[in-house]
Amino acid sequence: MNEKTFRAEVAGWMTEHLTGEFACLRHRGGPGDEEAFPALRKAWEQELASGGWIGLSWPEAHGGRELPLSLQLAFHEEYVRAGGPGRTGHIGETLLAPTLIALGTPEQQRRFLPGIRAGREFWCQGYSEPGAGSDLAAITTRCWQEDGVWRIQGQKVWTSLAHESEWIFVLARSTPGSVGREGLTFLLVPLAQDGIEIQPIRQMTGEAEFNAVFFDGAKTDAGCVVGAPGDGWRVAMALLGFERGASTLGQQMHFIHELQLVVDVARGNGAARDPVVRQRIADAWIGLEGLRHNATRMLSSAESSRPRPETLIYKYAWSNWHRDLGQLAMDVLGAAGDLRSDDDAVRRLQQVFFFSRADTIYAGTNEIQLNIIAERALAMPR
Template sequence: MDDDFRGADDSFRAEVREWLHSALTGDFAAVRGLGGPGREHEAFPERLAWERHMAAAGWTCVGWPEEHGGRGASLAQQVVFHEEYARADAPARVNHIGEQLLGPTLIAFGTEAQRARFLPPIREVRELWCQGYSEPEAGSDLANVRTRARLHGGRWRVDGQKVWTSLAHESDWCFVLARTEEGSARHSGLSYLLVPLRQDGVTVRPLRQLTGTSEFNEVFFDGALADAAHVVGAPGDGWRIAMATLGFERGVSTLGQQVGFERELSRLTELAAGTGALDDPLLRERLARAWEGLELIRLGALRSLAGPEEGAAGPGASIGKLVWATWHRELGELAMAVRGAVGLVAPEGTPGGLDEWQRLFLFSRSDTIYAGSNEIQRNVIAERVLGLPKEPVGPKTPVSPKEPA
C-alpha cells in the first residue's frame, strides 16, 4: 500500500516538484521553512503573498472537485502534493483552515449559494477563516457549547465566547458552533454558522503561550451578526456538520505534516551525532524507536485514508491523532535529552528567546490537547472503534460532609 502511494502518478509528482522548485526562488526563497504550529507569527504577510501566488498558478485546493475550482486530484495525488510541498521546505500554509476544513464541508453540506459565495475567495486566498468550536466550559467536552445565536430581523445574533481559536487575529470569517434552540442540551439544538469577524460585535484577544507567541485567541461575540442564510445544513444539525469538519481536519494533509516530523527527527539525529549524544546507548535507542514510530504513523495514516470511504477520516482517525500527538510530544522531550543541560538556556538573539528545540519541546505539549485531547480520543476509540460501552456517569460527589450527594 505504501509503495502504491509513493509511486502513484509519477508525472504528477514531477509536475509538483518542478513547480515548487521554480516558484520558491527570488522573493519567495526567503519564506522557505517559515511558519507552522508555534511559529505562525513568522513572515505572515510574505506567506500570504506566497499562497496567493500558488492560487494564481492553480496550486491551491488541489483535492477539490473541478466544478468547485479545484484540480480534482485523486487521493494518491493529494498525498503526493502534500509530501512534495513539505519536502520542498515550502512555508506553512496560512489558508489551511479555509481550504482543508471549511471548503470540503461546504462542498459536502453547503447550499449552491454558499458555495458560490465562499469557495472562490478561499481558493484565491482572499478571505481567511478560523474555527469557533472550543469554549471555556466546552473544550474537550464540545457538546457543552454555550455560545447562543437567535434569528432576529433576518440575521443571526451571536453571543458567547470561544477560546483557543487559531489565527483568529488574522482571519476574516469564523465558522461557529452555537446553540440556536432554546432549552436544548448536549448534541441537539446546535447550528453551524458562518460569522464575519470584522464587525463591532466581535473582539479578538490573543493568548500568550509558553513559547512567547500568540497564535491562539479568545473570541468574544457580543451581538455579532450573521446572515440568516449562512447556516450550513439545517438549523439544529450543527453537531453532525461539526463532526464532518473534524473528519476533514484529520485527512490527507496530515501526510505532509509527517514529512515535517521526519525532517525534525533527521535534524535531531544529526545534532546528536555532532554533539556526541548519539554515543549514549539509551539515547540511540530512543532515536531508533522514534524513527520506527514515525514509520508506523505513516502506514497507519495511509491505511486509514485508503479504507472503505477513501479519503474520509472516520472514528479511526482518532487513533492517528492520538498516536502522532503523543509521538511529537515525546520527540520534544527527546530533543531536550539530546541537548542536555545546554537546552535549559536559550542562545542570545534567538526569536522569542527560544531555539528550535526549546520551541518544539514547549509547543508540542499542546499537540495532545488541541483538535481533541488524548483523553477524548481514547474515549472515541473505545466507544466508536472498539464498541465498548460509554463511560458511566457516577453520582455527584459531595463538596462537604453536610452536602447530600
C-alpha cells in the same frame, strides 16, 4: 499524469517559486511557529493559487483539480520536502471548503469557495469554549434570529490565527434550553464588525497565534447557516472528518523534517555517541513509519461511511509520538536547551518541545481520545 511526473512538477515549481522574497519562508510557519512572516505567508497562498495548488481535491465544478488521492499525497509530501511554509489557508481549504461542497447551498459555494481558492480569504475555527474543555457538545455560545439576521453572544477560545482571518465558522446553541448535541447551529461569520473582539493569548514563548474571540450581539446573514438551524452537530462532525484527509501525510513529512533536525543536532554535539540516544532516535523513526502506514490505511478507507479503527486512533497516536519527540529533542540539546537561544538549530528544537506539550490536550485530550476508541472502535459500554 503518472505520480513520478507529478512529483517532479511539484518539486520543480517549489524550487522556482520558493525563492527571492519567499526564500525566508522555507520550513517556517508550522506548529509553534505560526507568527512567522504572517503577511508574506498570505502572499505565498496567492502564489500557490496562481500555480493551481489550492483545491487539489475539490471537484472541478467548484474550481478544484479533482486529483486522485495518490497525487494529493504526492503534493503534500513534495511540498514539505521542499520546505514549504505552514499554510495560512489550511482551515479554509481543507476543512471549511469540503464541508461547503458536501453540505453547503449553491449560493454559499459561489460566495465563499472562490476567495479560498484564490488565497485571498482566510478562515478560523470557532469551536472551543472556556467552560467546555474537551466536550464540544457543552457549547454555551448562543445564537438567535432577529430582523432577518443571526445574532451571536458568547466566547470562543484557542482560536488559531483569528487575528489573521476574515471569517470564522461558529458552532452556537440556537434552541433555548437544549443540551448536548441537540439545538446547535453552524454559522459563517465575518470578523470585521462591531460586536466581535479578538484578544491574543500570549504564551510563555512570547508568541500569540491563539486568541479568545468574544461575540456581543455580532451578526451574520440569514444565508450563512450551513445545514438547517439545529443541525449544527452533524455539520461540525462532518467538518472534523475532513481534518483527517490527505494533508495528514503532509503532517507526517513535517515530522520527518523535525526528526532529521534532532539527528543533525545529535551528530553535531556528540549526543549520537550515546547508545541510549541512538536507540531513542531509532524508536522515533520506527514510530513514525507506523504513523505513516496507519495514515495510508486510514486514507484508503476514506470513502467508508463508518469511521474505521485506524481513523479513531490517529490523533492519539501522532500526538503522543510528537510529544515524545519533543522530549527527545530537549534531551539531545542538553544544557543548551535550557536557555533562550538565537541559534536556529536550538530554537527550532525548543519550539518542537514546547508546542508538542499541547498535542495531547488540544482537539481532544488523551483521555477523550481513549474514550472514543473504547466506545466507537471496541464497542465498550460508557
